[in-house]
Amino acid sequence: xxxxxxxxxxxxxxxxxxxxxxxxxxxxxxxxxxxxxxxxxxxxxxxxxxxxxxxxxxxxxxxxxxxxxxxxxxxxxxxxxxxxxxxxxxxxxxxxxxxxxxxxxxxxxxxxxxxxxxxxxxxxxxxxxxxxxxxxxxxxxxxxxxxx
Amino acid sequence: xxxxxxxxxxxxxxxxxxxxxxxxxxxxxxxxxxxxxxxxxxxxxxxxxxxxxxxxxxxxxxxxxxxxxxxxxxxxxxxxxxxxxxxxxxxxxxxxxxxxxxxxxxxxxxxxxxxxxxxxxxxxxxxxxxxxxxxxxxxxxxxxxxxxxxxxxxxxxxxxxxxxxxxxxxxxxxxxxxxxxxxxxxxxxxxxxxxxxxxxxxxxxxxxxxxxxxxxxxxxxxxxxxxxxxxxxxxxxxxxxxxxxxxxxxxxxxxxxxxxxxxxxxxxxxxxxxxx
Numbered sequence: 088x089x090x091x092x093x094x095x096x097x098x099x100x101x102x103x104x105x106x107x108x109x110x111x112x113x114x115x116x117x118x119x120x121x122x123x124x125x126x127x128x129x130x131x132x133x134x135x136x137x138x139x140x141x142x143x144x145x146x147x148x149x150x151x152x153x154x155x156x157x158x159x160x161x162x163x164x165x166x167x168x169x170x171x172x173x174x175x176x177x178x179x180x181x182x183x184x185x186x187x188x189x190x191x192x193x194x195x196x197x198x199x200x201x202x203x204x205x206x207x208x209x210x211x212x213x214x215x216x217x218x219x220x221x222x223x224x225x226x227x228x229x230x231x232x233x234x235x
Numbered sequence: 236x237x238x239x240x241x242x243x244x245x246x247x248x249x250x251x252x253x254x255x256x257x258x259x260x261x262x263x264x265x266x267x268x269x270x271x272x273x274x275x276x277x278x279x280x281x282x283x284x285x286x287x288x289x290x291x292x293x294x295x296x297x298x299x300x301x302x303x304x305x306x307x308x309x310x311x312x313x314x315x316x317x318x319x320x321x322x323x324x325x326x327x328x329x330x331x332x333x334x335x336x337x338x339x340x341x342x343x344x345x346x347x348x349x350x351x352x353x354x355x356x357x358x359x360x361x362x363x364x365x366x367x368x369x370x371x372x373x374x375x376x377x378x379x380x381x382x383x384x385x386x387x388x389x390x391x392x393x394x395x396x397x398x399x400x401x402x403x404x405x406x407x408x409x410x411x412x413x414x415x416x417x418x419x420x421x422x423x424x425x426x427x428x429x430x431x432x433x434x435x436x437x438x439x440x441x442x443x444x445x446x447x448x449x450x451x452x453x454x455x456x457x458x459x460x461x462x463x464x465x466x467x468x469x470x471x472x473x474x475x476x477x478x479x480x481x482x483x484x485x486x487x488x489x490x491x492x493x494x495x496x497x498x499x500x501x502x503x504x505x506x507x508x509x510x511x
Contacts, residue, residue, distance in 0.1 A: 201394055202250060202372055203361045206383025206403035206427060 238265055242272045243339055244282060245363035247346070252372055254356020264353035268346040268360070275342030278304045281333055288338075292331035308334050308341055308436075315440035320455035323444030324416035336413075340365050340402060340439030347435075359397075367400040367435035382481065385427040385467060392467070393481035399461075400435035404428050404442040415447045424449030425466045431479070432462035450474055 238249040249268065253261045278301075280286040287305050290296035298306050312325050312334045325334045343362040347369065350358040357370025359378050368378040377398065381391040385405050395401055404413060405427035413422045428445035430438045445452040445464050456464040456476055463479040475481070 201379040201381045201391075202359060202368075203248070203366050203378070204364065204381045204383060204391070205361075205366050205395075205401045205429060206364045206385070206405060 236261055236265070238269075240269050240272060242269070243276045243280070243342065243362065245339075247272055247343065247363070248361045249350075250359040250361075250372070251350065251355055252357040252370065254354065254370075256354055256356070260353065261355065264350050264355050267349040267353060271346045271349050272342055275304065275338070275345055278302045279308055279334065279338045279342065281330075281335055288334070292333075308338050311341060311436055312337050312440070315437055315444075318437065318455060318459060319441055319444035319452070320448075321416065322448040322452045322455065323440040327416040327419070328414060336404075336443035337436050337440040339363065340367070340400070340435035340437075343367055344400075344435050362435075365400070365402040365435055365439050366397065368397050382429050382465070383427070386471060392465075392473075393483050395429075395431055395481060397431070399431070399433035400438045401429060401431045402435060402438040402442040403430075404439075404446040413443055413446045422447040422449070424468065426469055427467050428452075429465045430456060430462060431464075432459070438462065 236249075236251045236253070238251075240247045240249070249265060251261060251265065256264065277283070278286060279288045281289060281292070283289060287296060287301040288308075291298055291301050291305055298309070309332065312323075312332070315323050315337055316325075323336060325336060326332050339362050343360045343365060344367060347358060347360045347367050350360075351369060355370075357368070357372055357378075359366060359368035359372070364383070366378075366380050372378055377396040379394050380397055380401050381394050382401070383403060383405075384392045414420065415422045425446050428442045430442040430445060432438045432441070441456055441459075441462060441464065445456065445466055449468075450466065453464055453466065453474065453476060456462050463476045465473060465475040465479050465481065467473045
């Protein structure tokens, strides 16, 4: 179970990443890159492993964007922007709803069986870049088996 | 194979299905496509002061001495101005002609063309939300693209099945950045405008024009045989050309195979969106 959980997680992430047009890199990562080891999960309720991954800053011309992904039991349960542009009034206005909107998009996309999204602009691209870097912190299936 | 390339001040993502190509040939095709993106950006960027386009805009470089891409994009802009009924008009913008509303799509088309010429089986290029594709991602199904609901915190308006391109322009994130070429004032009637059609450069320009025009911008799109448009007003109501096919997004439907739940939803104009 401890060995299998990361595989399920990776598969789900691949599904979301497909929608967003990115892929988790299939490369082994230093253990420091993965924040929540699978072994720390309470395994009783079937809710599975909860883990939280934070992407790197992705700058755009309006400011920096940073995204955090929370997964539980192999599904992405929450996508939150932990940093959005807010240096001036307009940026704050944009960020106040861009964050929740993009989080909803990522979650909706998870179950929508689509290949991509039309309508994104600068901030959301940075958001995606940061989301990708959060997803990159997940171990690839083979690496997960080796380390888990 | 997927790939994300940082270029044109945004992220351009690729989704490739190899077809007959082996891994090495696919990788080469992707390199050529990315090179086309960067070449286009170098030539047509209005953000880079030294780009040939920027120099043409400042009158430092004659058009016939600039790379052919500059003249070609301006020619396409003039064509799009006609086809949009004048609602897309990059000559009416401050700072000289600004083809950005068409150039991103045009550059993405050049990248996709590299993949087609290399023999890639199917491919999708998503240039910051403007998407163009060819082929089938899986046998018997077309590329499916979600159209963003511009009202936060909603998710997607629905799904279009791609036979070419889809472009969306909006005032939602970047502020009032599209000007009405007739009044010279920021366009405020619509939250977003989406156009589908065979060519991303024209779809990109038409979506910009529709956003600028509001509802009057629909007629020129309706008159183009292969293009369809959808606009959303600030009150959340939508209007669209008769042939715009938007598959509604329903949670329980999402898990069924796509070929079973293909529906053709003909939207009469000025119809209120169904509540979800």
